[in-house]
Amino acid sequence: MRRLPIYILLDTSGSMRGEPIEAVRTGLRAMLSSLSRDPYALETVHLSIITFDREARILVPLTELEGFSLPNIEPPETSPTNLGEALELLISQYNKEVIKTTPDQKGDWLPFAVIMTDGGPSDTKLFNEMTNELKKCRFAKIVACAAGPQAKIDPLRKITSDVVSLDTMDSNSFAKFWQWVSTAVSNQSQTTDSTHEALPPPPSEINLVF
Template structure:
């Protein structure tokens, strides 16, 4: 059975302490329980959680959705946001865990990456080096979430175009964000193996409505940053 691996990189730096970190935890829990009722996700999804503050840690190695249990997230009092280190660790796990397709055997589906941070990378040099290396580690989709007023969107642009900015870090806006993420992951597991058609190549039609295979729109509270 081919897997759809999903890596979740979570900022656990000091500013996440309190409500934000609890909200992320609840969000993760809600997401996994809704994915467990989704037959497409259950068949393919594997999850891993990597956290980063002063150091990057693998909290949950790549685990089958069914076996996954939400880790206990903790944010130390003050700590930097070592996103560069987190990416370095992610690539190491990628080399270790992802089964690549070869001419002999089919590998995993391309993984998804979700990065959530409330600040900007503290280890800028390493971060830039890792961004340059990203091309060697193909992902089907990278979603970045800049949470809270202090979050910087600019550095995340180096990772992906899909950036969601949460204005506030309360449970409600986190809740909506995670619900959106579950839908996205659910869709991704439904669409593994779909033939991608470039935008300009879509079915010629008198376009009444967007095709049924598109994502539902993200919740209103989330601004899309271009």
């Protein structure tokens, strides 16, 4: 069966502690519940969550939507934002998990990635290296979200042209963002041969960055 891999990279640095990370979890849970009511997504979507703070971790490896449960996320008190390391882990997971079509096997659909951060990369050197490396991996879409006033937009533009920003880090903004991602994933799961499904128009809480 051809899977639609979705990689979610979540900033879990100290500033996400407390209300923001809970709002993100609530948003993610709503997204899971909404995707599981969509038969296209339920049959094809596989999700992985990678968190990053002082280190990048695989919170959940690529797992099918049926049976996916969202673990607790506990950001440390204070920590840097090692986004570069997270990209490195994403690339390594991509190479390990995403199945390409060869004469002997049928490949996955082009993967989709969502990156959410409320700061900027602390590991600048690695980050710059990894943004170049990432270009070798083919994605249907990479959406980067700069959450809140402290989030740096320019580094995210090195990763993808699809950058959005949230003015505030309240539960409403996060809810709207994940709802929007859910729609984008749903749309992607319905395509049969297109590799560049356009993103749906975002709600007013989400600003497209040009």
